[in-house]
Amino acid sequence: MNVTVALSFTLNGKPQELDVPPNMTLLTLLREEIGLTGTKRGCDVGECGACTVLLDGRAVNSCLVLAPQVAGREVVTVEGLAPLGTLRPLQEAFLDHGAVQCGFCTPGMLMSAKDLLDHTSEPSTKEIREAIAGNLCRCTGYQQIVEAIEDAARRKNTAR
Amino acid sequence: MDPDKQTIIGSPERRVDAWGKVTGTAKFAADYSLPHQLYGKVLRSKHPHARIVSINTGNAAKLRGVEAVLTAGDIPGSRKFGVVVKNQEILAGEKVRYLGDGVALVAARSAEIAEEALRLIDVVYEALPVVSDPEAAMWEGAPRIHPEGNVFVHHKVRKGDIEKGFAESDFVIQRRFRTQFIEHCAIETEAVLAEPAEHGGVKIVGSIQNLFSSRRSVAAALNLDLNQVQLIQATLGGSFGGKDEVMTSMCCRAALLARATGRPVKMVNTREESMLESYKRHPYAMYYRWGAKNDGTITAMEIRCIADGGAYASMSPFVTWRSVVQATGPYACENVRTDVYAVYTNNNYTGAMRGFGSPQVNFAIESMMDELAERAGMNPLEIRIRNCFRRGSVTATGQKLDHVVSLQEVLEKAAGEIGFEEKWKRYRAATEGTHRRGVGLACSYRGVSLGAEGADAAEAAVSVQTDGSVIVSSGITDMGQGAGTQMSQIVAGVFGIPLGRVRFLNTDTSRVADSGPTVASRGTITGGAAAKNAAEVVRATLLGVAGEMSGISPRDLEMAEGYVVRTADRSRLASFAEVAAECFEKGRPMHGIGWHRSPKTTWDEATGQGDAYFTFVYGANAAEVVVDTETGKVDVEDFVSVHDVGRAINRDAVRGQMIGGVAMGLGYGLLEEFVLEEGIPAQHNFDEYLIPTSMDVPPVKTVIVENEDPAGPFGAKSVGEPANEIAAPAIVNAIFNATGKRITELPADLERVRLGHALRRPGPRGSALKETEQSLPDLSCKIRPAER
Numbered sequence: 024m025n026v027t028v029a030l031s032f033t034l035n036g037k038p039q040e041l042d043v044p045p046n047m048t049l050l051t052l053l054r055e056e057i058g059l060t061g062t063k064r065g066c067d068v069g070e071c072g073a074c075t076v077l078l079d080g081r082a083v084n085s086c087l088v089l090a091p092q093v094a095g096r097e098v099v100t101v102e103g104l105a106p107l108g109t110l111r112p113l114q115e116a117f118l119d120h121g122a123v124q125c126g127f128c129t130p131g132m133l134m135s136a137k138d139l140l141d142h143t144s145e146p147s148t149k150e151i152r153e154a155i156a157g158n159l160c161r162c163t164g165y166q167q168i169v170e171a172i173e174d175a176a177r178r179k180n181t182a183r
Numbered sequence: 184m185d186p187d188k189q190t191i192i193g194s195p196e197r198r199v200d201a202w203g204k205v206t207g208t209a210k211f212a213a214d215y216s217l218p219h220q221l222y223g224k225v226l227r228s229k230h231p232h233a234r235i236v237s238i239n240t241g242n243a244a245k246l247r248g249v250e251a252v253l254t255a256g257d258i259p260g261s262r263k264f265g266v267v268v269k270n271q272e273i274l275a276g277e278k279v280r281y282l283g284d285g286v287a288l289v290a291a292r293s294a295e296i297a298e299e300a301l302r303l304i305d306v307v308y309e310a311l312p313v314v315s316d317p318e319a320a321m322w323e324g325a326p327r328i329h330p331e332g333n334v335f336v337h338h339k340v341r342k343g344d345i346e347k348g349f350a351e352s353d354f355v356i357q358r359r360f361r362t363q364f365i366e367h368c369a370i371e372t373e374a375v376l377a378e379p380a381e382h383g384g385v386k387i388v389g390s391i392q393n394l395f396s397s398r399r400s401v402a403a404a405l406n407l408d409l410n411q412v413q414l415i416q417a418t419l420g421g422s423f424g425g426k427d428e429v430m431t432s433m434c435c436r437a438a439l440l441a442r443a444t445g446r447p448v449k450m451v452n453t454r455e456e457s458m459l460e461s462y463k464r465h466p467y468a469m470y471y472r473w474g475a476k477n478d479g480t481i482t483a484m485e486i487r488c489i490a491d492g493g494a495y496a497s498m499s500p501f502v503t504w505r506s507v508v509q510a511t512g513p514y515a516c517e518n519v520r521t522d523v524y525a526v527y528t529n530n531n532y533t534g535a536m537r538g539f540g541s542p543q544v545n546f547a548i549e550s551m552m553d554e555l556a557e558r559a560g561m562n563p564l565e566i567r568i569r570n571c572f573r574r575g576s577v578t579a580t581g582q583k584l585d586h587v588v589s590l591q592e593v594l595e596k597a598a599g600e601i602g603f604e605e606k607w608k609r610y611r612a613a614t615e616g617t618h619r620r621g622v623g624l625a626c627s628y629r630g631v632s633l634g635a636e637g638a639d640a641a642e643a644a645v646s647v648q649t650d651g652s653v654i655v656s657s658g659i660t661d662m663g664q665g666a667g668t669q670m671s672q673i674v675a676g677v678f679g680i681p682l683g684r685v686r687f688l689n690t691d692t693s694r695v696a697d698s699g700p701t702v703a704s705r706g707t708i709t710g711g712a713a714a715k716n717a718a719e720v721v722r723a724t725l726l727g728v729a730g731e732m733s734g735i736s737p738r739d740l741e742m743a744e745g746y747v748v749r750t751a752d753r754s755r756l757a758s759f760a761e762v763a764a765e766c767f768e769k770g771r772p773m774h775g776i777g778w779h780r781s782p783k784t785t786w787d788e789a790t791g792q793g794d795a796y797f798t799f800v801y802g803a804n805a806a807e808v809v810v811d812t813e814t815g816k817v818d819v820e821d822f823v824s825v826h827d828v829g830r831a832i833n834r835d836a837v838r839g840q841m842i843g844g845v846a847m848g849l850g851y852g853l854l855e856e857f858v859l860e861e862g863i864p865a866q867h868n869f870d871e872y873l874i875p876t877s878m879d880v881p882p883v884k885t886v887i888v889e890n891e892d893p894a895g896p897f898g899a900k901s902v903g904e905p906a907n908e909i910a911a912p913a914i915v916n917a918i919f920n921a922t923g924k925r926i927t928e929l930p931a932d933l934e935r936v937r938l939g940h941a942l943r944r945p946g947p948r949g950s951a952l953k954e955t956e957q958s959l960p961d962l963s964c965k966i967r968p969a970e971r
Contacts, residue, residue: 061207121835125663126204127420
């Protein structure tokens, strides 16, 4: 009991150093130790995607990652998207397309979408739907989310 | 020019709460914490039906880190709650009636310690016979779940003479339909944080849909006045009807633990706990018998529905009442006899879920309509247009529809958009190949708001700040559907200001009046009307002040584009903010309360006649599917959703409701089934209970029809539930067009499509069940209908 391991990693661009129990998940670390509650817990078994964060730039279910696994790596959460309150094109697109209803899936959706957009410059509709297939949404029926991501890709390419 | 046409009413504005939701700053219930908080957990039943012989909490209480262990005897006030029938217990005292019943509570320094303590509580049960089939529960001599017997609701509609109607018919169609348990699956699970208040009361922040009914139960359980119990809604991560009673019990439990420990207590359900305890959508067994003439005229409808109410009454009396009112669908028939029953079983109790008694009957009605089309030699569009209500039609309950009845319009738009008639004919003739295409159509009429269920009124408060920004609050809650945005947009419309100047406060029971529940798609029509009234109170004051400032009569002034303008020449006299500041300087009230009470409805329980709802909405869905006849897999390739919403306040929000409703309806039609085997759930999380993903839901074409209704603010009515209630029958009718096979049980999963029936295990399984079984002398109620 009460064994901890020392952990250093980068969270939203800032270095973190803390001691964590070895069986703590990244999700619990974020929400309950660090106090970043933007990342959501919906199922705790890696099915709903509400806890999606970027680990070294790729989308992962943070409920399936043990905190010590992120040692030396880079984690980005929804709070890291607009640290100074200036929304990114992806976030703007979500607002403009009515892609947000209850908003509980939204942080995870944004992170899955960001992974896609960071690695695919002109994603097809099918690629977008596949990219968010692991993020359950009960409100929207996904369509406005897909439209928002398509628009965000266009905005990004225009800005380039 | 209609004065509101130039404002933001109808515009696809950004939601007022969306900024917080895309930045992670929106606070949902589980995101709240307080220093020194404890974690509450519930010990739930081990049996679907059992007498509690004894509960020993001694070992749990001794565990280090445990601060309180409570059982039913520790509840100082009322142990029971229920909106219609008070027969649900905060903690079971003598008997458990389903597996989700709580028997003890623990508050501990961590959730892990609380869970460990639960394992140390020793409960001795005496198992009782399990009643799992609602039709068997109706039998004479079936074991009783509650002392008053298992049949607890019987609603009727009697119109004309069905004997005469059947005698006049050329043919009769008779079918049995069945629907399944459905889980709401809000992605946020239930959560509260309860804190002892300085006046001896309690303050609770939570994911609560209907705060006022939950507050009543907390006050009754703790012997407190209503003004000592403050419930504040956190940003709610979806509800769909699902965060009502289950939140009432959670609020009561957390409040009891906070009272017992003097500390804040946080409770968050895991997904498994949520699925186990929460109520579901009612499964229905529906017996439909229609008489019709060769020309397609319906001469008689005899309808009998049995709803599985599960262990407690919950909303069953109201859910089944909507079913009885709408059971004939929007089709003219002179002779109707409808009986809808709700019965107790040892299954999860069933209650409100988006649709509220309509998705079940719509599945039956719209399937019957297609069968009628076949027999009458017409296509599904023709048969519906021939029989559907028009303005002036009289419903089965004797209500004359005295507003724009747009059924023909919505049907023709849905059919036209998908190319229905040509495709229907072509696909019907195609009998080759393993991948068959089909198109299907469904329509509905739906009573708006609560109807004759009860009092239907709501409050909103509008407060203009000295800088011209505005705060709106209401007893109507935003659950994610956007009620806060609708109300804010209506207020912005009245003031002629941008939506960005308006903030919506989540409902707080100590700051707004009891506005009833946010259910029945009444958010916009009732809450919106109250918000409009509130804003108009302040608008009159502000225009009076502007009149004094300008020397122009307030009658000649308007508010538009952030200014007070002279109506005659649209000249700007002062900005909204300047008038607000002046209003404050003059000491005039900048706060307005709006109250809205819906028009009267009537109901005679004995005959089922009356003006059940003050107005109705109309919608039509069309689906195109591809059926793999070798595997039974159904892919929905195209979908059209058409709804007459009266007036769209926010087009993006309406569209979002329509698409989301179709997605949920697709799950109901094809995927979802919460399986209970003798009261034991077979699914516990999203790995077992499947809801539609982005790969399952096709692009949905939405057509918003606007026939403004004087009953609603700016002519607006409803869309939340209508959007959800006809997707499944449209899909099932498309499967019929593709395969010629009629699906009569939902969901239309692989087995039902390929084999024509569900694959069922021959009997119960698992050691726990065997144990229960051995202790049962009377097994009659365990026989499934399929084996009888």
